[in-house]
Amino acid sequence: MSDVRVIIQRDSEREERVVTTGTTAAELFAGQRSVIAARVGGELKDLAYALSDGDEVEGVEISSQDGLNILRHSTAHVLAQAVQELFPEAKLGIGPPVKDGFYYDFDVEKPFTPEDLKAIEKKMQEIQKRGQKFARRVVTDEAAREELASEPYKLELIGLKGSASTDDGADVEVGAGELTIYDNLDAKTGELCWKDLCRGPHVPSTRLIPAFKLMRNAAAYWRGSEKNPMLQRIYGTAWPSKDELKQHLDFLAEAEKRDHRKLGSELDLFSIPEQIGSGLAVFHPRGGIVRRVMEDYSRRRHEEEGYEFVYTPHATKGKLFETSGHLDWYAEGMYPPMQLDEGVDYYLKPMNCPMHNLIFDARGRSYRELPLRLFEFGTVYRYEKSGVVHGLTRARGFTQDDAHIYCTREQMSEELDKTLTFVLGLLRDYGLTDFYLELSTKDPEKFVGSDEVWEEATETLRQVAEKQGLPLVPDPGGAAFYGPKISVQAKDAIGRTWQMSTIQLDFNLPERFTLEYTGQDGSKQRPVMIHRALFGSIERFFAVLLEHYAGAFPAWLAPVQAVGIPIGDAHVEYLEKFASAARKKGLRVEVDSSSDRMQKKIRNAQKQKVPFMVIAGDEDMSNGSVSFRYRDGSQENGIPFDEALAKIAKVVEERTQV
Known part of the structure; x- marks a missing residue:
């Protein structure tokens, strides 16, 4: 038996080892229980892979992102096996790993019930304990069709080998170069228990699936197309340990408490009436206060930074979006046209930049006016698919805090630097402090302009981003068609990441709109355009802050900053005087003069997450004082009225939390 040489990679270290022919990756990493797969020459392989001479091999640990994906995809197979054991008529769709979990789609006669999910999870636990082995084998198209003749969706995937994807962008389970089936084999007898068309890899055994839970089921179109049959999708999650599973479930419970849709209803902030339509929200008076305060503060800070406010209409002739290129690149995200004015197409605007370009171009411009910073709270409309609409965070109608800066080439770098510094500072004012930056670069299949212009724009943004001293993460191919961008990614109070502000550098739209200014030497020059949305959308930022603070806004943002709670009816008038004096100072104070007992009034104020409860009784009236009760239940008594x-x-002015 001959020897083969392999290179074992561990982080930056490389170790050469000589092994006998036929040695598997499992034998190479024997004793390393956390290793569940191998990366060979950059490709993920099962541990059963037999090593070849010259292979460069790296162990894939279960806690790594690749390891988690393999664990979760393996669990999806266990889910599918459990479903077909309990519901033999179920036809298999696809079952990829997704963020924090997995799903599998099934064609069944009727939707799964909560009781069904409990039974399926119990069956999965039985399969896991059996220790079934995952075994890969290569098959021909003809053999696969024969073996999977009863699975119509798998037969379709065989025909799409190497080119299909799921509705959320994950690849389907077919191989790009060869077709493979994974058998689930009985650990003792080797008997076939179940099989699935799949490219793998998988964990060696179901016993290496330590912790999982089924979460919910939903309807989903086959391969994400409304033209295809509706299937039943079961979602689950899987983790390397029971402790990690528990932490994740605790996190989900906390996230559910903070869900902006739930809080929006409980705190009477906003609603999305069915009569208006999905993704189209209305703000109630209290939500309107929060939104107005957000906007007012942002407006003031922008004015301090030299921005000028503009207003543009909600609809425009389609010709404008032909000029901008949006009808070529973005038509699917726009509402259908309205036929007006003898057949002229009008569109609801999906973005504000083309109209801002017309404002710039309304008269001659001089270099002395630059940089020109135009800002708008501009409402836009985007036809998001119903499956992705989600409360205020993914809406069909929303208001962007949209700015477009026109500057010279020489001003570009400094202006970008000032813009990013301003953006980060303003986000910190609203209470977000944990950031990293993402640099989105050209999609080689979707861009306008020359490679040289893109390279210059990208390098300029890179240098500007690095000056902030924050982590900079690449996003290859993530740019819009007209230029690269920096995205500010912010973490909220429970560690979730939200994309906030974006700053995009654009040499192309000024060219398409033939924008010009007169240079110092009298020549006509083309400005550089910077697109900048700070909140992204006001609705989405509202939702992020609502979840970040779990509804307990800091006093400066709270719709009601203080509520007066009289101990008895005789103290109502005294607190009304306090509230009147507070309103004269610009504070938002109410008095609860209802017939409820004092303790219920306190509970109501706590449920509404009011920062200050101002309590008064006989002693307070005699002393000209009040007592404070805070959201955390603590109390401070005998505080003089003024x-x-x-x-x-002071708390409101300093924008601090109490």
């Missing part, structure tokens, strides 16, 4: 007003005003 001092209490000043304390609330």
Whole structure:
């Protein structure tokens, strides 16, 4: 038996080892229980892979992202086996790993019930304990069709080998170069228990699936197309340990408490009426207060930074979006045209930049006016698919805090630097402090302009981003068609990442709109255009802050900053005077003069997450004082009337949390 040489990679270290022919990756990593697969020459392989001379091999640990994907995809196979054992008529769709879990699609006569999910999860636990082995084998198209003749969706995938994808962008389970089936084999007898068309890899045994749970089921179109049959999708999650599973479930429970849709209803902030339509929200008075305060503060800060406010209409002739290129690149995301004015197409605007270009071009411009910073709270409309609409975070109608900066080539770098610094500072003012930056570069299949212009724009953004001293993560191919961008990614109070502000450098739209300014030497010059949305959309930012603070907004943003709670009816008038004095200072104070008992009034104020509860009784009236009760249940008694007003005003002015 001859020897083969392999290179074992561990982080930056490389170790050469001589092994006998036929040695598997499992034998190479024997004793390393956390290794569940191997990366050979950059490709993921099962541990059963037999090593060849010259292979460069790296162990894939279960806790790595690749390891988690393999674990979760393997669990999806266990789910599918369990479903077909319990529901033999079920036809298999696809079952990829997704963020924090997996799903599998099934064609069944009727939707799964909660009781069905419990039975399926119990069956999965039985399969896991059997320790079935995952065994890969290569098959021809003809053999696969014969073996899977009863699975119509798998037969379709065989015909699409190497080119299909799921509705959320994950690849389907067919191989790109060869077709493979994975058998689930009985650990003792080697008997076939179940099989699936799949490219793998998988964990060696179901015993290496330590912790999983089924989460929910939903309807989903086959391969994401409304033209295809509706299937039943079961979602689950899987983790390397029971402790990690518990942590994830605790996290989901906390996230559910913070869900902006739930809080929006409980706190009477906004709603999305069915009569208006999916993705189209209305703000109630209290939500309107929060939104107005957000906008007012942003408006003031923009004015301080030299931005000028503009207003543009909600609809325009289609010709404008032909000029901008959006009808070529973005038509699927736009509402259908309206036929007006003798057959002229009008569109609801999906973005504001083309109209801002017309404002720039409304008269001659001089280099002395640059940089020109135009800003708008501009409402736009995008026809998002119903499956991705989600409360305020993915809406069909929303208002962008949209700015477009026109500057000279020489001003470009400094202006980008100032813009990014301003953006990060303003986000910090709203209470977000944990950031990293993402640099989105050209999609080689979807761009306009020359390679040289893109290279210059990308390198300029890279240098500007690096000056902030924050982590910079590449996003290859993630740019819009007209230029690269920096995205500010912010973490909220429970560690979730949200994309916030974007800054895009654009040499192309000024060219398409033939924008010009007169240079110092009298020549006509083309400006550089910077696109910048700070919140992204006001609705989405509202939702992020609502979840970040779990509804307990800091006093400066809270719709009601203080509520007066009289101990008895005789104290209502005294607190009304306090509220009147507070309103004169610009504070938002109400008095609960209802017939409820004092303790219920306190509970109501706590449920509404009011920062200050101002309590008054006989002693307070005699002393000209009030008592404070805070959201955390603590209390401060005997605060003089004027001092209490000043304390609330100070907390509001300093934008601090209480």
